[in-house]
Amino acid sequence: MKSTFFSVLQRVGRSFMLPIALLPVAGLMLGIGASFTNETTIVSYGLQGFLGEGTLLHAFLTIMKNAGSVVFSNLPILFAIGVAMGMAKQEKEVAAISGAVGFFIMHSTIHALLELKGLLKEGALPDGSLGDAVGIQTLQMGVFGGVIVGLGVAALHNRYYRIELPAILSFFGGSRFVPIITAFVYLFVGIVMFYIWPSIQHGILLLGRLVNESGYAGTFIYGFIERALIPFGLHHVFYMPFWQTGVGGTAMIDGTLVAGAQNIFFAQLASPNTTEFSVEATRFMAGKFPFYLFGIPGAALAIYHTAKPQNRKMVLGLLVSATLTAILTGITEPIEFSFLFAGPLLYVIHCIYAGLSFMLCHIFDVGVGQTFSGSLIDFVLFGVLQGNSKTHWINVILIGLPLFPIYYFTFRFLIKKFNFKTPGREDDSEETKLYTRKDVENAKKNKNNSDLSSVILEGLGGKENITYVDCCATRLRISVHDNQLVDKEILKSTGAKGVIINGQGVQVIYGPHVTVIKSHLEEYIATLE
Numbered sequence: 001m002k003s004t005f006f007s008v009l010q011r012v013g014r015s016f017m018l019p020i021a022l023l024p025v026a027g028l029m030l031g032i033g034a035s036f037t038n039e040t041t042i043v044s045y046g047l048q049g050f051l052g053e054g055t056l057l058h059a060f061l062t063i064m065k066n067a068g069s070v071v072f073s074n075l076p077i078l079f080a081i082g083v084a085m086g087m088a089k090q091e092k093e094v095a096a097i098s099g100a101v102g103f104f105i106m107h108s109t110i111h112a113l114l115e116l117k118g119l120l121k122e123g124a125l126p127d128g129s130l131g132d133a134v135g136i137q138t139l140q141m142g143v144f145g146g147v148i149v150g151l152g153v154a155a156l157h158n159r160y161y162r163i164e165l166p167a168i169l170s171f172f173g174g175s176r177f178v179p180i181i182t183a184f185v186y187l188f189v190g191i192v193m194f195y196i197w198p199s200i201q202h203g204i205l206l207l208g209r210l211v212n213e214s215g216y217a218g219t220f221i222y223g224f225i226e227r228a229l230i231p232f233g234l235h236h237v238f239y240m241p242f243w244q245t246g247v248g249g250t251a252m253i254d255g256t257l258v259a260g261a262q263n264i265f266f267a268q269l270a271s272p273n274t275t276e277f278s279v280e281a282t283r284f285m286a287g288k289f290p291f292y293l294f295g296i297p298g299a300a301l302a303i304y305h306t307a308k309p310q311n312r313k314m315v316l317g318l319l320v321s322a323t324l325t326a327i328l329t330g331i332t333e334p335i336e337f338s339f340l341f342a343g344p345l346l347y348v349i350h351c352i353y354a355g356l357s358f359m360l361c362h363i364f365d366v367g368v369g370q371t372f373s374g375s376l377i378d379f380v381l382f383g384v385l386q387g388n389s390k391t392h393w394i395n396v397i398l399i400g401l402p403l404f405p406i407y408y409f410t411f412r413f414l415i416k417k418f419n420f421k422t423p424g425r426e427d428d429s430e431e432t433k434l435y436t437r438k439d440v441e442n443a444k445k446n447k448n449n450s451d452l453s454s455v456i457l458e459g460l461g462g463k464e465n466i467t468y469v470d471c472c473a474t475r476l477r478i479s480v481h482d483n484q485l486v487d488k489e490i491l492k493s494t495g496a497k498g499v500i501i502n503g504q505g506v507q508v509i510y511g512p513h514v515t516v517i518k519s520h521l522e523e524y525i526a527t528l529e
């Protein structure tokens with residue numbers, strides 16, 4: 001049961017990646033637009049003639065701000081579509097449109113019941129109970145509503161997309177049946193949600209209140225758990241409720257009640273009335289910046305200095321690439337997995353320091369938000385450009401500067417004391433590797449894409465052993481019939497940084513280029529059918 005639960009959670013987590021991947025672009029648009037149409041910023045830098053109201057550039061930036069804002073305002077339906085598509089086994093485009101159908105019908109049903117019961121009148125329900133879903137006044141369900149639709153639609157899709165109906169109804173068979181059954185099912189789901197969601201919503205708000213009332217200790221625990229779940233690929237499942245639902249708090253912004261830490265931050269970013277960002281919201285985001293921008297480079301330097309002298313030149317290039325990836329894109333797995341497998345104790349220490357980073361940012365009122373990760377781009381855009389009075393971004397640097405030597409000396413001491421085989425310290429018979437994109441590129445010099453895919457397929461136990469193929473930001477995520485057929489050494493020979501097996505769920509860590517590997521693998525499997 002535990003293995004099955006893990007497998008399901010990993011599929012849910014990877015299905016979040018499609019809508020999540022949109023957030024950086026939307027965040028850039030909103031961040032740039034909001035920053036340079038803010039009257040205080042324009043006046044502070046004397047840019048009235050260039051960016052002031054009435055100028056062409058001001059109009060363009062206003063459009064950009066609104067374009068970015070609409071994405072964050074409609075995340076629930078994007079999650080409904082994205083999760084349905086991500087969890088579907090085949091014919092994903094049908095699952096996507098069915099997700100939209102289910103979302104519309106569920107919320108329209110709830111709206112109709114609210115109207116029939118007279119609950120749309122002011123004061124009929126507690127404050128914060130009602131929300132807006134693509135123009136439909138409904139119960140405030142946030143992205144939970146989208147996830148409920150996405151998961152349910154995916155289950156219907158995977159069961160019925162090959163259904164055969166009697167000859168007279170055959171036109172409606174196969175994949176065409178999925179949106180039809182979705183419409184009927186989510187009519188009843190909407191009725192059920194109307195009655196049970198208020199209690200669920202009350203429980204979510206109580207959980208959020210408990211987290212918020214736990215103060216700095218709660219922030220430390222959040223940061224520790226978020227980092228500890230990275231190896232299992234379940235961190236998206238953990239942090240998403242804090243970012244997108246009432247678990248992460250609620251705030252009234254320009255007369256609208258907003259739930260979820262990330263939603264609060266971006267609503268404040270889009271508001272001209274914001275004088276200081278809510279630290280109670282950014283406590284679930286800001287803590288990444290100090291250890292992403294300072295701690296990770298400190299760990300990388302320690303790994304370099306503890307490498308064997310003859311291997312340092314090779315290790316330097318690998319570590320610089322992985323560290324720059326972490327700083328500029330916020331994708332830390334290439335560097336984290338280099339010491340996770342070599343010395344798990346190092347990763348435990350890393351999780352503790354991550355928790356401390358989150359807690360210190362909370363203590364020192366850092367109000368910097370993020371889209372997807374704690375990258376330098378997000379830090380500049382949502383911290384520096386918003387002004388220190390709004391975000392206290394300088395405190396990120398003050399927290400981060402000590403983290404660099406703390407990471408460096410801790411890692412250097414532990415690597416030497418326990419002789420951890422971090423990159424460059426392997427036995428002479430072993431190859432020095434920090435698995436990055438270069439590994440796969442090197443492999444491609446000797447193998448074409450089909451050859452590489454065939455080796456991956458062999459490592460996964462063959463085509464018959466695979467039930468599902470997908471990926472997240474950095475890892476190939478596979479569901480298999482029999483995990484005993486999976487060969488870790490074969491998979492590592494293809495450039496994989498690590499392989500995690502839990503029940504029927506297999507994760508093969510490659511790095512940010514994994515989407516290309518997944519596409520080639522799917523195409524190769526299709527040629528075998």
